[in-house]
Amino acid sequence: xxxxRPYRASDRAAISEICLKTADAGGDATGILSDDELWGDLxxxxxxxxxxxLAWIVExxxxxxxxxxxxxxxxxxxxxxxxxxxxxxxxxxxxxxxxIVTREDRMVEYGYGRAPGIEPHAAEYPAHLHIDxxxxxxxxxxxxxxxxxxxxxLSRRGVPGLHLGMDPANDGAAAFYERLGMVELPAGSGxxxxxxxx
Numbered sequence: 319x320x321x322x323r324p325y326r327a328s329d330r331a332a333i334s335e336i337c338l339k340t341a342d343a344g345g346d347a348t349g350i351l352s353d354d355e356l357w358g359d360l361x362x363x364x365x366x367x368x369x370x371x372l373a374w375i376v377e378x379x380x381x382x383x384x385x386x387x388x389x390x391x392x393x394x395x396x397x398x399x400x401x402x403x404x405x406x407x408x409x410x411x412x413x414x415x416x417x418i419v420t421r422e423d424r425m426v427e428y429g430y431g432r433a434p435g436i437e438p439h440a441a442e443y444p445a446h447l448h449i450d451x452x453x454x455x456x457x458x459x460x461x462x463x464x465x466x467x468x469x470x471x472l473s474r475r476g477v478p479g480l481h482l483g484m485d486p487a488n489d490g491a492a493a494f495y496e497r498l499g500m501v502e503l504p505a506g507s508g509x510x511x512x513x514x515x516x
Contacts, residue, residue, distance in 0.1 A: 320384065320455060322463055325366055325373035332383035333366065333375070333450075334358030340450040343487040351422045356412065360429055361448050362388055364404045368396060374467055376451065376460050385451035387464040391477045393446050394434035405429050439503055443481035443512040445472050465498055473515045481512040 325333075334355065341347035341357040348354055365388030366373045376385035390396035405412075414430050415423040437446070447468060451461055472480060482500075484491050486509045496502075500511040 319379060320458065320460060321377050322374050322460065322467060323377055325370050325375055325386070325388075327366075327370070329375050329383050329386070330363060330366060333362045333373075333386045333388070336383065336386060336450050336452055337362040337448075339452060343485045344490060351425070353411075356422070356425055359408060359412070360425060362386070362450070364400055365390060365396075365448065367404065368399055372468065372471065374464055376455050376464065378454070385449075385455040385460060385464065387447055387449040387468050389445055389447040389468055389472070389480075391445045391472060391475055393437050393440040393444055393481075396446075397432045397436065398434045400429075400432045405432065437481070439481040439510060439512055443479035443503075443514070445477045445480035447480060447482050461494060462498065469513070469515065477515060479512060479514040481510055483508050483510050485509075 335358075337358040338348060338354050339346050341361070342350060347357055351357070369388070369390050372389040372391060374387050375383045378384045408429070412426045412429060415426055418424055418427055440446075447465075449461060449464055451464075455461075469480070481503060482495070483505065484495075486492075492509060492511075495511045498513070500513045503510040503512045
């Protein structure tokens with residue numbers, strides 16, 4: 319039986335791989351970009367570097383990481399760190415595109431665009447998360463357990479709310495968040511959901 323446990327530094331490569339294998343609206347994004355690591359460098363690894371205490375792993379019976387949840391309890395603070403430290407260290411690996419033409423250009427520009435104040439829901443819902451489960455971990459209640467684990471920790475810390483953004487093509491994720499009591503928030507180009515604690 320799979321278990322949920324706290325993140326360990328030795329899980330870093332596994333969460334990057336899980337992010338890649340689920341990044342295309344829940345499907346495998348391998349080979350979509352010129353560098354498969356970009357997915358994890360944007361949406362998974364920086365969270366465990368900044369907030370390893372807000373990361374949990376789903377571990378299979380045979381000891382493999384097959385899912386994760388990562389989060390920050392302060393979106394603006396996280397984006398400040400992401401801009402000033404994390405992404406600066408990756409600037410040579412991911413040079414800023416001269417023009418935005420491809421999906422990869424949009425993603426790299428997304429990295430350059432992270433900054434405090436850009437997320438319209440951060441004041442009311444200061445925390446945000448990323449969650450990914452490989453297909454073998456789906457449909458067993460593990461995603462719900464990961465979210466409940468995170469929500470309990472955020473509530474314990476006195477965080478008033480959490481928001482998340484998602485690919486609007488990922489209908490399964492939208493239904494999952496709604497079943498957890500999250501409400502759809504106004505969003506520009508994607509879908510956003512939020513929940514208040516307390």
